[in-house]
Amino acid sequence: MALVPVLALIAGQFLPAYPLRILDMILLYAILGLGLNIIVGYAGLLDLGYVAFYAIGAYSWALLASGQFDIHLPFALVLLIGASLAGLAGILLGIPVLRLRGDYLAIVTLGFGEIIRVLMNNLDGVTNGPQGIARIDEAHLFGWTLSTPEDFLYLLVAMLVVVFLFVWRIQESALGTALSAVREDQDAARGCGIDTTRVKLVAFALSAFIGGGCGVVFAAMQRFVSPESFTFWESLIIVLVIVIGGLGNPFGALLGATLLILIPELLRAYADYRLLLYGMALVIIILARPRGIISRAFGPSWLMRRLGGGKC
Amino acid sequence: MLTFDHVTKQFGALKAIDDVSFKVKPGIITAVIGPNGAGKSTLVNMAAGSYGVSSGRILVDGVELQRLPKHRIAHAGLARTYQNIRLFDGMSVVKNLEVALVPPKVGRLVADTFGLTGRAAAEERRARCHAVLERLGLAAHAEQQAGSLAYGQQKLVELARAVVAGPRVLLLDEPAAGLNHGETELLKQHILALRAPDLAMVLIEHDMKLIMSISDTIVVMNRGQVLAQGNAAEIRANTEVQEAYLGQPGAIRDIEAAARGRRNRVRIREGEGLTWHQP
Numbered sequence: 001m002a003l004v005p006v007l008a009l010i011a012g013q014f015l016p017a018y019p020l021r022i023l024d025m026i027l028l029y030a031i032l033g034l035g036l037n038i039i040v041g042y043a044g045l046l047d048l049g050y051v052a053f054y055a056i057g058a059y060s061w062a063l064l065a066s067g068q069f070d071i072h073l074p075f076a077l078v079l080l081i082g083a084s085l086a087g088l089a090g091i092l093l094g095i096p097v098l099r100l101r102g103d104y105l106a107i108v109t110l111g112f113g114e115i116i117r118v119l120m121n122n123l124d125g126v127t128n129g130p131q132g133i134a135r136i137d138e139a140h141l142f143g144w145t146l147s148t149p150e151d152f153l154y155l156l157v158a159m160l161v162v163v164f165l166f167v168w169r170i171q172e173s174a175l176g177t178a179l180s181a182v183r184e185d186q187d188a189a190r191g192c193g194i195d196t197t198r199v200k201l202v203a204f205a206l207s208a209f210i211g212g213g214c215g216v217v218f219a220a221m222q223r224f225v226s227p228e229s230f231t232f233w234e235s236l237i238i239v240l241v242i243v244i245g246g247l248g249n250p251f252g253a254l255l256g257a258t259l260l261i262l263i264p265e266l267l268r269a270y271a272d273y274r275l276l277l278y279g280m281a282l283v284i285i286i287l288a289r290p291r292g293i294i295s296r297a298f299g300p301s302w303l304m305r306r307l308g309g310g311k312c
Numbered sequence: 313m314l315t316f317d318h319v320t321k322q323f324g325a326l327k328a329i330d331d332v333s334f335k336v337k338p339g340i341i342t343a344v345i346g347p348n349g350a351g352k353s354t355l356v357n358m359a360a361g362s363y364g365v366s367s368g369r370i371l372v373d374g375v376e377l378q379r380l381p382k383h384r385i386a387h388a389g390l391a392r393t394y395q396n397i398r399l400f401d402g403m404s405v406v407k408n409l410e411v412a413l414v415p416p417k418v419g420r421l422v423a424d425t426f427g428l429t430g431r432a433a434a435e436e437r438r439a440r441c442h443a444v445l446e447r448l449g450l451a452a453h454a455e456q457q458a459g460s461l462a463y464g465q466q467k468l469v470e471l472a473r474a475v476v477a478g479p480r481v482l483l484l485d486e487p488a489a490g491l492n493h494g495e496t497e498l499l500k501q502h503i504l505a506l507r508a509p510d511l512a513m514v515l516i517e518h519d520m521k522l523i524m525s526i527s528d529t530i531v532v533m534n535r536g537q538v539l540a541q542g543n544a545a546e547i548r549a550n551t552e553v554q555e556a557y558l559g560q561p562g563a564i565r566d567i568e569a570a571a572r573g574r575r576n577r578v579r580i581r582e583g584e585g586l587t588w589h590q591p
Contacts, residue, residue, distance in 0.1 A: 166426075173425040174414045174434065177403075181411040184400035191360060191398075192411045192473065193386030198418040296402070 004254075008157040012150045020149035024221065026261045027156035028214055033241035033253030034160075034167045035210030040239065041248035041296075042176060043203045044183030045098075046106040049113025050238050053208040055120060055230035056089055057082035057215020059127060062225040065137040068128065075139040075146070079216045086212020087205045094204035098197060101186070113235050121227040132226025139220040152221050159217065163210055167250050170206070179203055244285055246292030255293055259285070313338055314359065314390070314481045314512050319368035321354055321536075328354045330536040331368070336481070338512040341503065343523045345516075345547075346533035347556070352516045353395065355533075356483050360392045361385040372481050387416050389480035393470045393487055401459025405450060405469050408458050409441035412477045444476045448502055464495035471502065481512045488519045500526055524548070532556070 011023060032054065039047045060082030064073045073081075097108045120127045127133065139146040146152055170176045178199045181189035190196050219225050237260060245256025263281050267274045285293065314336040321329035329351045336342045344352050357363045359370050361382035370377045375388045391412070400408050415421055415433075424430030445451050448468050453461060458469055467487060474482055487503070488496045496519065504526055507513065517523050523530065524544045532540045532547060534556040540547060547553055 170425055173421075174410070174430070174437075175421045175425045177407055177410050178414045178421065180403050180407065181400050181414075184402055185398055187362075187382075188394070188398040188400065189411060190382040191362075191386060191392060192414075193383050193416060193477070194411065194414055195383045195416065195418060199421070202418055202422060 005157050005161060008153055012153045017149050020153055022261060022265050024149050024152050024156055026257050027153070027160050028218060028221075029238065029241055029261055030254045030257035031156070031160055031163050032211060032214050032238045033245065033257050034163050034250055035207050035214065036238050037242050037248065037250065037253055038167065038170060038179070038203050038207040038210075041242055041252075042171065042179040042183065043200055045200065045203075046102070046239075047109045047204075047207070048106045048232070048235050048239065049109035049111070049116075050207075050211055051230045051232070051235040052093075052113045052116035053086040053089060053211030054215040054218065054234065055116050055227075056086045057212035057217075058219040058225045058229070059120060059133075059215075060085055060212070061139075061216045061219035062133040062136050063126070065139075065220075066133055067135055068133050072137055075141050075216075075220060079213060082216040083209045083213040086215065087209035089212075090204040090206075090208025091201055093208075094201045098200045098204065110232065110235070113230075113232060117227050117230045120230070127227075130227060132224060132228070134224045136219060136223040136225070138223070146220060152217070155217065159213070163213075164250055166210075171248075171250070175199070175202065240282065243292060244282065246289075246294030246296065246298070248296040249292070249294045249298055251298060252292050252294040313371075313373055314514065315369075315371040316355070316359075317369040317371065319355070319358065319370060320366045321351075321358060321363065322366040328536050329358070329366075332533075332536070332538055333368075334531055334538055334541060336512045336514050337529075338480070339507065339509045340528035341507060341513045341515055341526055343515045343517060343527035343530045344533060345518075345520075345523060345530060346539070349535075350533040351536040352533055353485065354536075356392065356485050356514070356516060359385075359481075359483060360390060383416075386412075386477075390483065391474040391477060391479035391481070392483040393467075393474050393485055395485045395489065397463075397466050397470055399458040399466055399469055399473070401457070403458060404455050405458050405461070405472075406438070406441050406445065406454040408469060409444060409473050409476045410437055412473050413437040413440065441472075441476055444472050447505070448472050449498075464491055464498075467491065467495075467499065468502065471499075471506075475506060480510065481514070482506070483514045483516075485516050486518065487515070488517055488522050496522060 008023070012020065015023070032050070036047065036050045039045050061078050063069060064071050064078050064081065065075070093109070093112055097105060100108060121130055123129070141155070144151070146155060178189070178194050181192065181194055182196050182199060186196055241256035241260050242253050243256070244259060245254065246252025264274060264278050267277050270277060316332050316334055319329055319332045320327065332355065344355065346352055354363060358365050359377060361377065361380065365378040368378075372388050372390050377385050377388060377390065380388065400411065415424065424433070442451065442454060445454050448471065450465065450468055450472060453465060458466065461469065471484070471487065484503070488499055491499060500522060503513070503515070515523065515527060527544060529541060529543055530547045531538060532553050539556055540550050540553050542550070
């Protein structure tokens, strides 16, 4: 993990724009994966509408830093606003839907994702509808202009490190223990004194907060947003990132994002067969590692046990 | 002290519990026995908040439980084990115990996660879990996945998880179900060792031998009502109790046989058919 920033700095210096852009996307999806992992991987609640929070973040930057309403707020502030709005949306969504479990929760969250997209599509007066919002401001962060893929690479690496540590902290803390208990047996968890409703709400809010932050960066990177970027397909990709990489493991999100973004790029040469081959690759991975490539238990202490021959 | 105060539970037209009142005193082991359908499990499930109470009150040290949500009942000091083991299978044994020690306030939980506070408290919780595991002879399994342990050990982990938070009331719902003779003996030693002056223990069991040997007082239930209460000798001699079971004196032996049969059934259901033994 410590190698990632170093490698990124080297890559930023030497790689041309196109691979850098792909690297940016990998990092962005890795962060999204880390965020979604809190809900899906730790708490075991399948959220198929994660893109809604991403969209809320993206539109925050698009509306608060563009000619749309002639508002031009600084990037750091909007990053906070967008993430907080998404977190708030997470709580508001969570209050009614967290009574549901399993498939029902998945269906309702899927619906929520679509509602947000349709809302963006139809609120012509605010969001410009399907045409989207163009000519979004260039992002400035403490006097540093973010415009090239290289700039965003550094920003995303910093974000990845912060979010990774944040998620790691959750996993190792009492909150993580409570979330795991909810995943394993919700009723027994309540019997042990876990306020499952509130704990799930916290998880939902934290997860949405990270998704919103990613959205702000995405909008600043593209400098254009439209509802098309926030379809169900995006939610699915983020779920796949963690399912392929390994549920409930932060390293899994990193690996999953790398594979899911890189494979289609590598397959560009095969134009017509690209999606077919992509699908096949995913099926093969899932057949070989049905629980994701990286196991839930993998981490420093796991490595130490393996290498130390059982001694810890 | 756990108090049932004129508790009634109605399932549609059926009165599963009919105006039951008794007290479970701290420092001793109180067994609740009775034929199938007598209402023993219903009583436990009401106290723990799994079932609502139709009328009456259930109190732990003066705190009314019947309207509290399940997690608040746990905070009030009531812990339980389940008839069918309900561990967090995918988590390590020590993490299973830590769940019972998670701080109750969600705000505190979030603060602990992101602040530097709470590190010492987390260490202390972990130490407490290890101490309980040590006491129950599970120290060697602390880092193992709970679901991967043998059935008898899982039962002990469940017991450990129930006691780690230092409850005032401990409900044991058929702790010996599915255990072989040696495991039952071990469990008995552990339950006796858990007896403490400020802990009220309720034992629901079909294993009459176990009940007669460790209970300080026995509550006999039949058709949702309390039929008798007394120590082992009194209950054995009570003709009313004997009649309630099968309508004839000497029925206790039959109950014991029935209980053994039931134990074997449980074993098969849990996929532990290898240790099947004839009653």
